[in-house]
Amino acid sequence: MPDEISPYAFQHDIVGAYYIPEFISREEEVHLLRKASAPQRDIGESPKHKWKTLCNRRCLLSQSGGQVLQNTLLKEQMPAFLTSFPDILSRLRGTRAFERSPHREPNHVILNEYLPGQGIMPHEDGPSYYPVVATISLGSHTIFHYFRYNPESEVMMDSTISQQDGKGNGRSIDAKPVLSVLLEPRSAIITTDDLYTSHLHGIDETLSDTFVGRGWLRHATGEEVLIANWQNIGDENIHEVVRHGGTLTRAMRYSLTCRDVAKVKEAFVVN
Secondary structure, three states, X not given: OXXXXXXXXXXXXXXXXXXXXXXXXXXXXXXXXXXXXXOOOEHHHEOHHHEEEEOOEEEEOOOOOEEEEOOEEEEOOOOHHXXXXXXXXXXXXXXXXXXXXXXXXXXXXXXXXXXXXXOEEEEOOOOOEEEEEEEXXXXXXXXXXXXXXXXXXXOOOOOOEEEEOOOOOEXXXXXXXXXXXXXXXXXXXXXXXXXXXXXXXXEOOOOEEEEEEOOEEEOOOOOEEEEOOHHHXXXXXXXXXXXXXXXXXXXXXXXXXXXXXXXXXXXXXXX
């Protein structure tokens, strides 16, 4: 992995994830949130009808490089918030995380809206994308979990989740995360390599996150899981709770999910 991103890797047995705090500034976050929560217009100045409800949350599927149909991106112009202020694409290109992807930068960005209590089941991103994804968080913290599929020879008592893998085969998932990360507002989490291709990621549906101290989170399984980046959390209030114990309440959160679609086709526009 290029040097620009290496300092942000986790000191963990599971490799392939990089956490960058303060990836955007507070001013840039305010700018993006204002577009996301405007009463009449959505982010990128897109009409509200371009929002679509998916998996118990809203996604903005247009004005983000285009739509992906049959593993092909129907290319559209990127909105200004990705290319001028803040120039998200150039900043991600500078990490060199996408250096080996077909276009060497993201060409498709989805805005997700999470109300308090909303999350997303463990899932893979699918075959349309090169195996690297950057997720930028706005507005609120959340906990990002990575999971493994159970080997076919194993029967796990806590395997309460089942999902189709990237090949469409139904497989059971170990409900205990292999890696858990607290995403601060304005941060970026970049997932690559085996962690992208062989694991799943998800966000628990909960209104709050309870910590018992020293980075340990009380997980939905009833077990305690360690937050891998707890010692590097920059927000003093969040760090105090994670270090000494307590509860963090989730608020409205938006995320920008940035990926590179290998197959691209120019969208046909009727004037």
